[in-house]
Amino acid sequence: MNRGRILIVSGPSGSGKSSVINYLLAELENAVLSVSTTSRKIRDREIDGVDYNFVTREEFIKLIKEDKFLEYEEVHGNLYGSRRDLIEDALEFGKLLIFDVDTRGMASIKKFFPDVTVTVFITTPSRDILEERLIKRGTENKDSIKKRLVNAVEEMKALSNFDYFVVNDNLEKAKADVFQIAKLTEYKPSKSLTSALIEIWAL
Numbered sequence: 546m547n548r549g550r551i552l553i554v555s556g557p558s559g560s561g562k563s564s565v566i567n568y569l570l571a572e573l574e575n576a577v578l579s580v581s582t583t584s585r586k587i588r589d590r591e592i593d594g595v596d597y598n599f600v601t602r603e604e605f606i607k608l609i610k611e612d613k614f615l616e617y618e619e620v621h622g623n624l625y626g627s628r629r630d631l632i633e634d635a636l637e638f639g640k641l642l643i644f645d646v647d648t649r650g651m652a653s654i655k656k657f658f659p660d661v662t663v664t665v666f667i668t669t670p671s672r673d674i675l676e677e678r679l680i681k682r683g684t685e686n687k688d689s690i691k692k693r694l695v696n697a698v699e700e701m702k703a704l705s706n707f708d709y710f711v712v713n714d715n716l717e718k719a720k721a722d723v724f725q726i727a728k729l730t731e732y733k734p735s736k737s738l739t740s741a742l743i744e745i746w747a748l
């Protein structure tokens with residue numbers, strides 16, 4: 546029986562997902578990150594096993610064949626996936642499991658866990674500001690930034706599939722907004738809660 550809850554944060558690369566999620570992980574005692582596996586190269590400030598589990602493309606494909614992923618997608622030319630075992634463990638322990646996945650990943654996870662999942666889409670006030678932030682972050686080359694800006698428009702098309710939408714103009718405000726949304730996961734009437742209540746009410 547799953548006791549945990551899920552918060553999915555999606556949005557264009559550079560929209561502020563990591564900044565907001567790191568805040569939630571620091572502020573919410575019960576929150577854990579669903580650490581994705583990726584074939585992308587590790588960035589300077591990233592830590593293997595903390596930000597992602599970094600593997601080669603060949604290793605990733607082997608994990609797909611072994612059916613280790615609940616979902617996986619190719620994003621910006623790299624493979625990213627959410628491991629089944631890590632998700633099941635976190636939910637079993639009643640955690641608030643936070644995902645940073647693309648919009649297709651969101652749809653897959655929501656399909657698996659509709660009764661415990663809340664979704665939020667984050668973006669910047671404009672495309673130019675997104676570009677500015679990606680340049681300033683200094684982690685991507687020109688080609689990668691171009692690809693991420695093109696994909697940003699595709700991601701925006703899925704906006705109406707989300708429960709909530711936050712424009713990250715001021716980071717402190719965006720953190721507070723997503724914090725409030727994260728708290729709403731506690732009010733989802735999950736299947737396990739419903740069964741437990743019915744058992745009590747039926748006595």
Ligand code: ADP
Binds near residue numbers: 564681682
């Ligand atoms: P994502 O995880 O969505 O790719 P990040 O959290 O890495 O995005 O944010 C992209 C960059 O923008 C980072 O350098 C971050 O420090 C910066 N940033 C985030 N929010 C704001 C904001 N409101 N104003 C200015 N810079 C921001």
Ligand code: 5GP
Binds near residue numbers: 617621645646649651
């Ligand atoms: P980045 O390379 O900037 O860390 O992430 C690129 C994109 O991959 C982001 O949109 C992020 O949300 C997405 N992503 C990261 N992990 C996963 C995952 O496990 N599954 C899916 N579907 N997308 C992911």
